[in-house]
Amino acid sequence: MWRVDDDFRSAALAAAELVADYLDGLPGRPVWEPMDPAARSALLDLELPEEGADFAALLKTVEERVMPHPMGNGSPRFFGWVNSAPQPAGVLAALAASAMNPSSAGGDHADVHLERAVVRWIAELVGFPHPAGGGLLTSGTSMATIVCLAAARNRAARTAGWDVRADGLAGMPPLVGYVTGEAHSCVRKAAELLGLGSRHLRVVPTDADGHLVVDGLRRAVAEDRAAGRLPFLVVASAGTVGTGAVDPFGPIADLAAAEGLWFHVDGAYGAFGVLDEEIRHRYAGMDRADSLALDPHKWLGVPVDCGCALVRDADELRGTFSLVPSYLRDDAAGDLGWFSEYGTEQTRPFRSLKVWASIAHRGRAGVARDVAHCAAQARRLGGWVDADADLELLAPVETSIVAFRYRPAGVDEETAQRINARLPVAVQLRGRVFVTGAVYRGTELLRACLLNASTTDADLRLLLDEVKSAGAELLAGARTSN
């Protein structure tokens, strides 16, 4: 049997140096570079080795072939999608967690109890009610959404006199859910997987800034009831992925209560924004939701993967997922049973240690400071965009996403669309900042998502300089090819 020996110890120390150097060097290197064909094929075409290699050789491969080619999200000048830099404390914790390597399905071991604590911490951070057992860590919000919407579906079916676990949905009147056009695609994916049918996920209107319009929701519910369908769910956003808009939770909660709808909030990206005093008011009523899905691996910087599902009623989760085959009976599990009774995974990774470390290293105050820093910088960036004659701010900055486009005077709409569609990649290829795009209400835009508390004002200035410079090049190219 293998035992820890000097080789392992020296390789572990070297790995720690390698990782520290890597993190240290991020601000000074290109944010992202395309991989050259040789570097790509050195990975793609790796041959299955017949004989093993020692730790030092493995580390050399990691150092030379893997770590020089990051996605870019560790850099303070990465503004793409919703991917954060890892909290260094979380990086350290991940090593210890993999050394212990438990299955956090349940039982009486440290990881299980720590998960109960950090789920409670997450609920406390965002001000969500937390009954014992009312949540668990998941791979991300896509999975947390499936977990929450499964509970919503089962409650609705039960209320209609249906046992969906035994009988499925066949024969039931359609259950109808309501989303806005700004909802993340994971909501539709969950609805499809749960057999609800994307056709029965109705898109309700939004106002000019992308918020759910409650009167539109009320009308849609009335129409569906009149047609014999069963309205059961409304999904609101605590920060849409496109522009960071936060839906009006209070009025949605009122309507959901009056109509008996399960009120779910997608807080994947933005729920932790509630920690910022300046924007906290936008989140009033989020605590009235039946469920909240959110991602510690986004704004909290917990190393991927880590999502979280929080629910108001723990019994709804357990009633949806609990199956305890005889080989898993465990008297030591306690009243709450196993985590695997509350979600889809049986063997579950030790995610809680990196969550604990990422929060405990900064404390609540430090986490709140980091969140507020990003939101304040986003507002500043939005102000600069607004004041720049070559740029156009396309949505109010409500959280830490700035949605804008390059549009100097005299550029017609069609050209602006063409240029802005190509602009994100043009900026990325220059390697100095990284930003991604989206289409919002038919308009091609760039969306800068700020999640890194070490991003400086100079980084933000560089972002705008790069966008304008790459935009001018594209525009010149468009003019010469016309």
Ligand SMILES: Cc1ncc(COP(=O)(O)O)c(C=O)c1O
């Ligand atoms: C608003 C929103 N919801 C859901 C998701 C999906 O989360 P995950 O990628 O963790 O599954 C994302 C991902 O960016 C998101 O921004």
